[in-house]
Amino acid sequence: MKRPSNDLALCGECHQEIAANYKKSLHYTTIGQRNRVIKRMSKEEAKTFDEKVFEKSCRSCHASCGDCHVKSPAIAGVSLGLINKHKFVRKDEGKTCAYCHGGRVYPEYTGEYGGNADVHYQKGMMCMDCHTMDELHGDGKAYQLKEEVRDRPRCTDCHEPGREVKLTARVGHLKHSGSASCYACHSAGEYRQCFNCHGGHSEAKPGFYIGTSPRNHREITTLRIIPTVRDTFKPQGIRQANFDALPNYWDAPIHNIRKRTERTRNCDTCHEDRKGFLTMETLLKDSSRVNLELIKKPKPIPVSQ
Amino acid sequence: MGKAKMKVLVGLLAVLLILPAAAFAAEPFVTTEWLQANLSKVTVLDVRKVEEYNDGHIPGSINVFYGVWGIKKGVLMNELPSDDDLKDILSSAGIEPTTQVVVVSKGETMPLRTDATRVAWTLRYAGVENAAVLGGGIEKWIADKKPLSKDAVKPKAKPYRGKFNKQFLANKAYVLGALGKAVLADVRAPEFFKGEKKMDFVEKAGRIKGAVNLPPGLLYNADNTYKGKAEIEAAAKPIVGADLNKEIIVYCDTGKVCTTWWLALHDLLGYKNVKVYDGSSMEWMADPATPKEP
Numbered sequence: 001m002k003r004p005s006n007d008l009a010l011c012g013e014c015h016q017e018i019a020a021n022y023k024k025s026l027h028y029t030t031i032g033q034r035n036r037v038i039k040r041m042s043k044e045e046a047k048t049f050d051e052k053v054f055e056k057s058c059r060s061c062h063a064s065c066g067d068c069h070v071k072s073p074a075i076a077g078v079s080l081g082l083i084n085k086h087k088f089v090r091k092d093e094g095k096t097c098a099y100c101h102g103g104r105v106y107p108e109y110t111g112e113y114g115g116n117a118d119v120h121y122q123k124g125m126m127c128m129d130c131h132t133m134d135e136l137h138g139d140g141k142a143y144q145l146k147e148e149v150r151d152r153p154r155c156t157d158c159h160e161p162g163r164e165v166k167l168t169a170r171v172g173h174l175k176h177s178g179s180a181s182c183y184a185c186h187s188a189g190e191y192r193q194c195f196n197c198h199g200g201h202s203e204a205k206p207g208f209y210i211g212t213s214p215r216n217h218r219e220i221t222t223l224r225i226i227p228t229v230r231d232t233f234k235p236q237g238i239r240q241a242n243f244d245a246l247p248n249y250w251d252a253p254i255h256n257i258r259k260r261t262e263r264t265r266n267c268d269t270c271h272e273d274r275k276g277f278l279t280m281e282t283l284l285k286d287s288s289r290v291n292l293e294l295i296k297k298p299k300p301i302p303v304s305q
Numbered sequence: 306m307g308k309a310k311m312k313v314l315v316g317l318l319a320v321l322l323i324l325p326a327a328a329f330a331a332e333p334f335v336t337t338e339w340l341q342a343n344l345s346k347v348t349v350l351d352v353r354k355v356e357e358y359n360d361g362h363i364p365g366s367i368n369v370f371y372g373v374w375g376i377k378k379g380v381l382m383n384e385l386p387s388d389d390d391l392k393d394i395l396s397s398a399g400i401e402p403t404t405q406v407v408v409v410s411k412g413e414t415m416p417l418r419t420d421a422t423r424v425a426w427t428l429r430y431a432g433v434e435n436a437a438v439l440g441g442g443i444e445k446w447i448a449d450k451k452p453l454s455k456d457a458v459k460p461k462a463k464p465y466r467g468k469f470n471k472q473f474l475a476n477k478a479y480v481l482g483a484l485g486k487a488v489l490a491d492v493r494a495p496e497f498f499k500g501e502k503k504m505d506f507v508e509k510a511g512r513i514k515g516a517v518n519l520p521p522g523l524l525y526n527a528d529n530t531y532k533g534k535a536e537i538e539a540a541a542k543p544i545v546g547a548d549l550n551k552e553i554i555v556y557c558d559t560g561k562v563c564t565t566w567w568l569a570l571h572d573l574l575g576y577k578n579v580k581v582y583d584g585s586s587m588e589w590m591a592d593p594a595t596p597k598e599p
Contacts, residue, residue: 189377
């Protein structure tokens, strides 16, 4: 039988609860991806997208039980193969997670994408030390977007504000609470950015961008480029009538956290030099007009402070 | 008791006190047999990826991935973390200045093998008195049918208070000032030294003007273990000279491979003034103003 675990009911004979939850999970439905990009399209285009792109592309490798626990799904036609012969592997995050999340998140976490290893990796932590089984398999609710999931890991689950040993850290956290995400200050630096997605092809380069979060305009955070360009779906006849409804940058939880970065060491990095902040000059050319809303100019710190 | 007898007793006592300490001071390149016999006396630091460590490691060893010790700074690879970061890393690993550390990486290829030597040099730079590497790496340990464990060890954190050995490090300005005075040892294969080949990330082929070639391959046996002290000494002397007080600066492409010879020259052969040029060819060859040849 080819890809036996495509039929969740088969695994559900023993793993009833997991299979039932998983069927509704974002990992399985990938509906979050669809619901996001569809906002760029007219109703007619959305219908075409569902038929010609979503079912054939996004849904094609998302994600049977075996896609995580036995064999890597083919991504852009390439599969990394079996994890451990034909055996089911319960948890081996360098494979069970990284075979799919190995383009951006995982190599950023280990530092192998030309950067610095995340402090949590330094201390031996792996994906499931923060991301719970419920988050991966679903909790039985049919969420439409990732942001609807309440039980996602937060830095403050472990790092409780107000308990910092150093006064400078405590003051820094207090001052920026609600106006800057943890990543904005603690991301170690450049992370993978993908550009110019034409017909399934995009080019990747390192980059570091800070700007207003498109989902929370009160907060600045690290941004990652969404490589969808105006003609990304042109081969499928989708013009993206509402292309400018969405930005080309999303707030991104970068997995290269360090205690000290150039921004935690020196206030001027942001408040004077504005290093890494999205500007008119660095904005993607011919990109969505709504990107302009993400440009943030931090104010200099008054001398009295 | 006569004075003579007393002297003998004091001498014996001193020997007894010194002996256990001496057993801890390993040479910089240790064998699997030595490590197995001394496992209880050393801290084994596994610098492979976390998942590789979890899959099987030397019993009792701790894990801190290489990428934490050798970081990217701007365009330069394999650079030192800042001193405060380095202290944090050592503290959370529970390493103290007096800890005898044996660093273990993979051993099959030069880039992976030198993960261990670069970390050992970094420990020495940070003030750890004794740091060694396991010859042949984890593959040799496995090939020799030594035991493996899957029990991850969580180190007990201790504040690190070592005194940094800044004299083990040279920057570009220092190397410029040392040209014509110190021995510049280019620790790359001869074709790279001669300028016939270069790595993609190095701007230009060639070497620092006046450098001598001290290839890393001279240190290794066919099974990737280290040669003995006498053989290493015989290889080094004709190239860097026999004067143990002469200043030697080792470099390579990124500052990683050259740490093999730093350990050999400084910690094995007793050359007293050996530095690593951290920026190495990546930095030197990218600067139009630095003297180069051919």
